[in-house]
Amino acid sequence: MGTTQSGILGGRLPLADYETNFSDLHPALDRHEALVASDRCYFCHDAPCMTACPTSIDIPLFIRQISTGNPIGSAKTIFDQNILGGMCARVCPTETLCEQACVRNTAEERPVEIGRLQRYATDIAMKENKQFYTRAASSGRRVAVVGAGPAGLACAHRLAVKGHEVVIYDAREKSGGLNEYGIAAYKSVDDFAQSEVDYVLSIGGIEVRNGQALGRDFSLSDLAEQYDAVFLGLGLAGVNALRIEGENAEGVDDAVDFISALRQSKTKADIAVGRRVVVLGGGMTAIDAAVQAKLLGAEEVTICYRRGKEHMNASEFEQDLAASKGVTIRHWLQPKRIALKDDKVAGIELEYTTLVDGKLTTTGETGIIAADQIFKAIGQTFEASGLGSLAFEGGRIVIDAEGKTSLPNVWAGGDCVVGGEDLTVSAVANGRDAAEAINRAFAAAMPRASAVA
Amino acid sequence: MADLRNNFVGIKSPNPFWLASAPPTDKAYNVERAFKAGWGGVVWKTLGEEGPPVVNVNGPRYGAIWGADRRLLGLNNIELITDRDLYVNLREMKQVKMNWPDRALIASIMVPCEEEAWKAILPLVEETNADGIELNFGCPHGMSERGMGAAVGQVPEYIEMVVRWCKQYTRMPVITKLTPNITDVRKPARAAKAGGTDAVSLINTINSIVSVDLDNFAPNPTVGGKGTHGGYCGPAVKPIALNMVAEIARDPETYGLPISGIGGVTTWRDAAEFLVLGAGNVQVCTAAMTYGFKIVQEMISGLSDWMDAKGHRNLDDITGRAVPNVTDWQYLNLNYIAKAKIDQDSCIKCGRCHIACEDTSHQAITQFVNGVRHFEVMEDECVGCNLCVNVCPVENCITMEELPAGVMDQRTGKPVDPNYANWTTHPNNPMARQAAE
Numbered sequence: 001m002g003t004t005q006s007g008i009l010g011g012r013l014p015l016a017d018y019e020t021n022f023s024d025l026h027p028a029l030d031r032h033e034a035l036v037a038s039d040r041c042y043f044c045h046d047a048p049c050m051t052a053c054p055t056s057i058d059i060p061l062f063i064r065q066i067s068t069g070n071p072i073g074s075a076k077t078i079f080d081q082n083i084l085g086g087m088c089a090r091v092c093p094t095e096t097l098c099e100q101a102c103v104r105n106t107a108e109e110r111p112v113e114i115g116r117l118q119r120y121a122t123d124i125a126m127k128e129n130k131q132f133y134t135r136a137a138s139s140g141r142r143v144a145v146v147g148a149g150p151a152g153l154a155c156a157h158r159l160a161v162k163g164h165e166v167v168i169y170d171a172r173e174k175s176g177g178l179n180e181y182g183i184a185a186y187k188s189v190d191d192f193a194q195s196e197v198d199y200v201l202s203i204g205g206i207e208v209r210n211g212q213a214l215g216r217d218f219s220l221s222d223l224a225e226q227y228d229a230v231f232l233g234l235g236l237a238g239v240n241a242l243r244i245e246g247e248n249a250e251g252v253d254d255a256v257d258f259i260s261a262l263r264q265s266k267t268k269a270d271i272a273v274g275r276r277v278v279v280l281g282g283g284m285t286a287i288d289a290a291v292q293a294k295l296l297g298a299e300e301v302t303i304c305y306r307r308g309k310e311h312m313n314a315s316e317f318e319q320d321l322a323a324s325k326g327v328t329i330r331h332w333l334q335p336k337r338i339a340l341k342d343d344k345v346a347g348i349e350l351e352y353t354t355l356v357d358g359k360l361t362t363t364g365e366t367g368i369i370a371a372d373q374i375f376k377a378i379g380q381t382f383e384a385s386g387l388g389s390l391a392f393e394g395g396r397i398v399i400d401a402e403g404k405t406s407l408p409n410v411w412a413g414g415d416c417v418v419g420g421e422d423l424t425v426s427a428v429a430n431g432r433d434a435a436e437a438i439n440r441a442f443a444a445a446m447p448r449a450s451a452v453a
Numbered sequence: 454m455a456d457l458r459n460n461f462v463g464i465k466s467p468n469p470f471w472l473a474s475a476p477p478t479d480k481a482y483n484v485e486r487a488f489k490a491g492w493g494g495v496v497w498k499t500l501g502e503e504g505p506p507v508v509n510v511n512g513p514r515y516g517a518i519w520g521a522d523r524r525l526l527g528l529n530n531i532e533l534i535t536d537r538d539l540y541v542n543l544r545e546m547k548q549v550k551m552n553w554p555d556r557a558l559i560a561s562i563m564v565p566c567e568e569e570a571w572k573a574i575l576p577l578v579e580e581t582n583a584d585g586i587e588l589n590f591g592c593p594h595g596m597s598e599r600g601m602g603a604a605v606g607q608v609p610e611y612i613e614m615v616v617r618w619c620k621q622y623t624r625m626p627v628i629t630k631l632t633p634n635i636t637d638v639r640k641p642a643r644a645a646k647a648g649g650t651d652a653v654s655l656i657n658t659i660n661s662i663v664s665v666d667l668d669n670f671a672p673n674p675t676v677g678g679k680g681t682h683g684g685y686c687g688p689a690v691k692p693i694a695l696n697m698v699a700e701i702a703r704d705p706e707t708y709g710l711p712i713s714g715i716g717g718v719t720t721w722r723d724a725a726e727f728l729v730l731g732a733g734n735v736q737v738c739t740a741a742m743t744y745g746f747k748i749v750q751e752m753i754s755g756l757s758d759w760m761d762a763k764g765h766r767n768l769d770d771i772t773g774r775a776v777p778n779v780t781d782w783q784y785l786n787l788n789y790i791a792k793a794k795i796d797q798d799s800c801i802k803c804g805r806c807h808i809a810c811e812d813t814s815h816q817a818i819t820q821f822v823n824g825v826r827h828f829e830v831m832e833d834e835c836v837g838c839n840l841c842v843n844v845c846p847v848e849n850c851i852t853m854e855e856l857p858a859g860v861m862d863q864r865t866g867k868p869v870d871p872n873y874a875n876w877t878t879h880p881n882n883p884m885a886r887q888a889a890e
Binding site: 031032039040043045061064065068069070072073076077 | 522524720721744745747748750751754755757758759762847848
């Protein structure tokens with residue numbers, strides 16, 4: 001028996017409901033389903049899906065390999081471009097990437113299920129622990145990678161394949177970055193993120209040092225001295241502040257912390273959630289927090305976003321998912337003040353907004369939504385120290401087309417760089433490409449006869 | 454990684470996937486693209502004799518049949534041999550072979566059934582450094598009406614004669630391409646062998662009318678209101694081709710004669726099936742014409758991954774492995790007994806197995822049990838025909854289970870005999886009784 005009591009509590013639902021609510025969002029395809037789904041692929045030439053994929057996976061080929069009964073070959077086609085293809089199959093917003101580009105949309109508004117097919121093939125290969133890559137002869141080069149998230153792991157793997165020694169530093173206890181701490185629990189069940197980290201690291205030649213934070217335990221200049229090259233694959237540790245009255249009250253929380261706590265908890269019933277919850281923001285983080293608050297048994301969950309539906313960063317699919325779970329999404333509302341009662345959150349006062357000459361302005365009208373918990377999901381910021389004289393622009397690291405920063409022998413990619421897209425798959429592409437660039441730089445620095453690039 | 458390198462009658466290629474002589478191999482432009490995509494070899498589109506080249510129709514040359522979702526299942530074509538000048542083709546072949554020395558380049562040839570014609574063209578082809586020649590005795594339309602192609606391939610004596618000329622006038626390996634438009638494919642294969650051929654390739658396309666335009670009462674493809682029979686190819690013809698390959702592979706008279714397998718190869722699995730039935734390599738056309746040259750990547754990876762998974766190291770490990778298991782009906786074990794079994798957990802209750810068995814076979818599957826729709830095999834009626842397995846929409850829902858020796862066969866009331874016994878010794882066989890006397 002659960003409870004509808006007000007306040008912020010765990011155990012709002014009967015125990016059995018948690019398992020149902022947090023089961024796989026898209027269950028895995030079985031063999032027959034995969035064959036039927038793969039049969040719909042036209043094997044397009046110069047395929048639009050492939051162009052839409054930030055890691056340029058040869059989608060028509062991997063789907064054809066599934067259809068001809070060769071899921072292992074299919075997995076290799078995927079991993080050749082994206083060693084984190086298993087997680088990307090689960091978390092990619094395929095509806096705005098490959099599946100949006102699928103030519104089937106034109107004729108029948110139903111794309112080939114590329115994401116689920118990718119999961120089908122990669123699951124089979126990973127379950128068999130099928131290793132496709134071996135390390136090249138040792139180059140004697142050592143590379144430091146900062147951040148064991150998608151960018152760092154992809155970079156480290158490709159460097160290891162090329163025969164370089166890699167040491168990954170990560171501030172957190174576990175590797176995986178946002179894959180481990182920042183994705184809704186129902187998108188990565190059965191501890192998949194850690195299994196994937198193990199799978200990636202099994203190439204060998206990669207040492208991971210967890211609990212090592214840049215700026216606290218070491219600095220970029222330390223690494224530059226000790227290693228032949230450095231790759232910065234840092235995440236966004238900071239959270240934007242609301243800068244309104246009552247922000248520090250009990251019951252106002254960061255959505256990223258809530259999402260992370262959910263991922264790390266073995267028993268979801270332990271996670272406390274309000275009876276009435278308001279989530280501020282319009283991106284994936286807002287949706288992940290709101291949906292999971294609802295799944296934990298919150299009676300009323302409202303997302304408030306200060307612009308219109310068309311401006312939301314969360315995809316249409318994610319918005320629909322939230323709606324289907326009973327989350328209300330309200331637009332054109334900007335937080336004005338947190339209303340308190342006995343020093344605890346009692347609600348939030350919001351002000352209506354509108355666009356005037358393309359500029360967001362408040363209309364002066366306000367309203368209050370009752371709430372006992374408020375989640376902030378209004379964006380994250382790059383907050384790193386220990387980076388010395390590295391060049392920044394708008395708070396992110398400046399890189400060139402090769403992923404190289406302003407400092408010699410230092411590359412960067414993922415969310416921490418200018419133009420970072422806040423997507424796992426883009427981070428993977430950045431990391432992989434930086435590894436290739438580092439490898440080329442090593443080769444160029446070597447005597448001609450022994451260059452291996 | 455399995456070793457896919459192919460050595461076919463001394464012709465080496467990095468993999469066993471060749472493009473068949475057909476529209477995709479008509480020009481250097483196409484062939485270069487094919488080699489870039491990874492094809493191991495090509496058989497250049499058939500060359501005709503010197504002089505004004507043949508002409509093709511300028512309306513539709515292809516017709517097709519499709520699955521419900523427009524998957525191309527069978528293709529029919531009425532295109533003839535190359536309609537480009539002989540010397541243009543020869544020049545391009547020489548250049549391509551020079552650019553791609555590690556790939557196989559075979560010249561397909563079709564000239565009139567006269568010694569002088571063959572004697573004239575062979576040195577010209579040899580001069581291109583092609584790795585071998587393929588004799589087009591298969592083309593079923595247009596050319597056959599002029600006494601070439603299938604018109605030769607249907608007369609074993611002509612085959613033997615032409616092959617002999619070719620062996621006499623060229624040092625290049627000779628591959629004889631056979632037509633399926635014949636009653637017994639072993640006869641032309643034996644003739645080719647008698648003439649000294651190094652190998653046979655088969656099948657060429659099958660005479661067909663692919664469909665009829667019911668508004669205009671004319672076969673498709675319709676050229677100005679009329680249509681003609683064409684050559685059928687693509688996935689639909691594979692079973693016919695597999696049988697013909699196997700027939701030649703297991704014929705004592707042609708046993709060991711190298712075979713290049715052709716006919717509907719679309720995936721690695723199709724290729725593997727041809728190889729184990731005795732083909733030394735395969736030739737592909739329709740799959741490339743449907744999906745582009747890149748399709749070979751799937752064939753290469755799939756064959757290699759399958760060989761790795763099964764521990765086969767190279768093509769010699771698999772070529773012909775199924776040939777000993779192809780036999781005549783009369784040698785099948787009549788004491789082998791299997792019964793259908795329906796897995797109730799995966800049954801979706803469509804009733805197709807029941808009605809197939811009830812209407813058209815042995816009334817061995819229930820429709821109701823205790824008044825409830827329930828499909829179950831009645832072992833005392835089941836002859837083990839496998840029809841229910843084939844019509845069931847759920848893979849592995851119905852399986853054929855072998856009855857072990859000694860177990861009672863409820864249909865016959867006799868225990869399963871552990872001994873092998875076939876029709877040749879069966880008491881009902883009048884020939885067998887005769888032999889016993």
